[in-house]
Amino acid sequence: MPDQGAAAHRLRCIGCGAGAVQPRADWRCPACGDLLEVEYAEGAWDAPGLKARWRGRRAPGEAQDESGVWRFRELLPVLRDARAAVTLREGNTPLYALARCGREAGLERLWAKHQGLNPTGSFKDTGMTVAVSQAREGGRPWLACASTGNTSASMAAYAARAGLRSLVLVPAGKITWSKLAQALDYGATVCQLETDFDGCMRVLHAVIARQPMYLVNSMNPYRLEGQKTAAAELLEQLDWQAPDHVVAPGGNLANASALGKGFLELRRWGFIARAPRVSIIQAEGANPLVRSWREHQGRELTPVAAETRASAIRIGHPASWKKAVRVLRETGGHCTDVSEAEIAAAKRAIGREGIGCEPASAAALAGARKLARAGAIAPGESVVLILTGHGLKDPDYAREMGGAELAPPIEASAEAVLRALERA
Numbered sequence: 001m002p003d004q005g006a007a008a009h010r011l012r013c014i015g016c017g018a019g020a021v022q023p024r025a026d027w028r029c030p031a032c033g034d035l036l037e038v039e040y041a042e043g044a045w046d047a048p049g050l051k052a053r054w055r056g057r058r059a060p061g062e063a064q065d066e067s068g069v070w071r072f073r074e075l076l077p078v079l080r081d082a083r084a085a086v087t088l089r090e091g092n093t094p095l096y097a098l099a100r101c102g103r104e105a106g107l108e109r110l111w112a113k114h115q116g117l118n119p120t121g122s123f124k125d126t127g128m129t130v131a132v133s134q135a136r137e138g139g140r141p142w143l144a145c146a147s148t149g150n151t152s153a154s155m156a157a158y159a160a161r162a163g164l165r166s167l168v169l170v171p172a173g174k175i176t177w178s179k180l181a182q183a184l185d186y187g188a189t190v191c192q193l194e195t196d197f198d199g200c201m202r203v204l205h206a207v208i209a210r211q212p213m214y215l216v217n218s219m220n221p222y223r224l225e226g227q228k229t230a231a232a233e234l235l236e237q238l239d240w241q242a243p244d245h246v247v248a249p250g251g252n253l254a255n256a257s258a259l260g261k262g263f264l265e266l267r268r269w270g271f272i273a274r275a276p277r278v279s280i281i282q283a284e285g286a287n288p289l290v291r292s293w294r295e296h297q298g299r300e301l302t303p304v305a306a307e308t309r310a311s312a313i314r315i316g317h318p319a320s321w322k323k324a325v326r327v328l329r330e331t332g333g334h335c336t337d338v339s340e341a342e343i344a345a346a347k348r349a350i351g352r353e354g355i356g357c358e359p360a361s362a363a364a365l366a367g368a369r370k371l372a373r374a375g376a377i378a379p380g381e382s383v384v385l386i387l388t389g390h391g392l393k394d395p396d397y398a399r400e401m402g403g404a405e406l407a408p409p410i411e412a413s414a415e416a417v418l419r420a421l422e423r424a
């Protein structure tokens, strides 16, 4: 096996099936306009050899080996020079047991993989390192995205790292200040538009049609390749024993698609005997996939006007819905939605285990609880939640949604504090 692994890849259209596609600027198929995905040459894989090699790279060494994404570079499209990868040492995120949340949900084996502990605080970094590395090798000076906040923070950081410029379009007043502050810190050009995320996406397409820019939204198939390495990393953490279920929140639906692609490829290539069911959870007010799945078995999707306090997943017209449907079908996953109150309760429960996450991430626990109640997940089955964003991404949420009552200031004396303790 060459050091750079499988690597021989091409882009295939998920709609018309055309292979070796030269993508349009919006990453869609020039023939039919559907999304593209990376496809690898089938061949013999030395799974045990690669597992040992990946483990070996966990020792401190070269930047590319310290990255939890590039450590698995045999699963990724090749760079001309792997050492030129634009990396902030993303990946390598912990897998936490959630014993109390599990007991409350009636699940005996519940874990959370915390992708919010990536360098900019969300799972986006695992994909961005691949997309931005590709952009830099391709000599693309400008990167661009529309975002509910995390993609922009991540893009801006990796662009800065690579010495590239970046343009961010965000819906005005609808993303958290923490995320906006990151993009500004990293030097992106930020435009707040008077519209929602879906409107930002439409404007961005019009911009890149007139001004060549490298689009890093998740239509970019290279991003999904990076994000899929979380599947390999999770399996490695579980000694290559796949869990029964992986549960992720869904917005633009790229992350669940990427994880599913990762699990299915690793099964096909002999790394695991079976893939977990990948389930997708949306907020009730932003649930186009759930409706599509319920009403049309995923054959068509009607966009919705999205509304949820979990701003990261406030998306009504998800780009990757067809890929997500395929993952649901091929892994036997479930798709359901949860209320604002269920998300808030789940976020508190995760917090009580000492783990901070974004509201959107907590939707995964809310969904797992609901699936367990409905009997779709059996008590003895192993479940891994994907926590997508860091708790500090949305510090106002706890106050606004209740559950974090800050008492008014009291007199500066031990007596006053002791009286407060009595009430605790």
Ligand code: F0G
Binding pocket: 122, 124, 146, 147, 148, 149, 150, 151, 152, 218, 249, 250, 251, 252, 253, 254, 255, 256, 312, 313, 358, 360, 361, 388, 389
């Ligand atoms: N969780 C968080 C914290 C997110 O930021 C996102 C997406 C998702 C879940 C959903 O992932 O879109 O792949 O289904 N945030 C995007 C952004 C859209 O612009 O930051 P998805």
